[in-house]
Amino acid sequence: MADARSALGIEGIVSEPGSRKPDPVLMADGITRHFGGVTAVDVSHVEFQRGQITALIGPNGAGKTTFFNLLTGFDKPNTGTWEFNGKSLVGVPPHRVSRMGMVRTFQLTKSLTKLTVIENMRLGASGQRGEKFLPALVRSMWSKQEDEITERADELLQRFKLDHMRDEFAGSLSGGQRKLLEMARALMSAPELIMLDEPMAGVNPALTQSLLGHVKSLREDGMSVVFVEHDMDVVHDISDWVVVMAEGRVIAEGTPTDIGRNQDVIDAYLGTHHGQDLHPEIAKATAARDELLAAGDDVDIADLPHSELPTEVPAEPTDEESSPDGDAADGAPSDGAPSDGEDTP
């Protein structure tokens, strides 16, 4: 494994967000995407090395799928440029992106359930002569190409062990088989780069291993793979390189081993302390609760005399430079107000 990795040229790459790669297949610069006031993606620079399996990970809501949609033309960023094989993809619609050799799959599979498996596969091939109106009327103009496509489709079905389902409706496949079909269909366009959105999600454990094997075999066939995944064991098992996103930004990059030790990554998954110490407020409220418990049986809001409520918490952290929005802390000032003492009701 170690020499396979050095053969891939990882050793020269620095483990830091936005690091340069010797031969990037895909790179993005200054990509931002806002939804209303929320910045879903804010990636200043990222490169994906050719011939590698790169995992894109991050906690829920990190913007991984949004970033995927932007790179593949399914969504448009507010700012930014990105290129595939040195060609700009700005404004290129998804079907052209896929013809250029960069194809994606979806987290929730997009198989056409009322078509058979083989028909779904044939649809994945691009540049079909029969797609044009007039030639479509003359079978001899496209039948040979269709045979070739079918042959290729059958080979892929065999490889993905779906050949026994060839003539079944795609709708009758299990979740895991649909994932396989999704991946096999993506390969029909003979891509250079394949982007997999959660390929293992919803797949039963028995199929996971074979799916993993398929992903690895894509790399062996010379393709580059970028995939979004939540299962860390999968990430550890198959990826050469890991890019970590959190809150829309790329916060870390490195080999799986580097990433597991990265404090920023651990913070992103487990939640950070945000610098603000909650402790005084928590302690005050906890003390109030403990007093209640000591006093006896269960008490609810209605029974509670108003003076026993802890004082209102300031809405914003007072000592930080960050003030998320204008309205200042209202409500009662917290304790320590210098007013003249203990004659409150």
Add this chain to the structure above:
Amino acid sequence: MRDDLLLEARGIVAGYVPEVDILGGCDIDLHPAELVGIIGPNGAGKSTLLKSLFGLIPVRSGTVELRIPGTDGEPEQVVDIAQRKAHELVKLGVGFVPQTENVFATLTVKENMEMGAFLAPSKVEERFQNVVELFPRLGERASQQAGSLSGGERQMVAMGRALMMDPRVLLLDEPSDGLSPAFQDDVFVNCRRINSVGVSIIMVEQNARRCLQVADRAYVLDQGTNAYTGTGQELLHDPKVIELYLGTLARGLID
């Protein structure tokens, strides 16, 4: 059921699709006036567990017992709530705050509160005052449309609405979800403030560290079962918890 408990869930099996169990037998204890956290990686079953406690999804096997304290004349009783519907649980003193879309956006804050007291219309004013004591902000915004509030305030509305029925137990599904860090902190403090008046809380959270900082005790779920449990402080410093989140990626940390 143990004497010191308010709620005791044993061996909860539940799921959405027939024959696929998301929870493979979870246990949860809740003491009176306790704040309990439930954390775990994606897909661990945290929200599923909370929904099954509240009768939103059927419990396939297992028991959930709730102690109903005696009121004048009536003796204390223990009820198995595993097969009860959500509205019955509200009557029994259990409140629930969903993870997202948890306010009526086109209604005002006050109207949202009235919806919360649907089962006790005569008590709306009195209870609204109680909620405003806890969240003065809701009083200031009483006539404003809930949809026009900030995310943090909306979360306050959702919690306030659940408190309108005077619950003994409050179930919170990822209250910090989708909020900016400063607002998240407010939510955690607010949970403690609600708890400080004697309401017992079970809180599911994705921000594991904050949750552990705030909670008295916590359960760490993994793949639908209890993985670890302990006090918030114990778990906060337990490397096994990190490993659960980062899987084999974090192997280096443990050795």
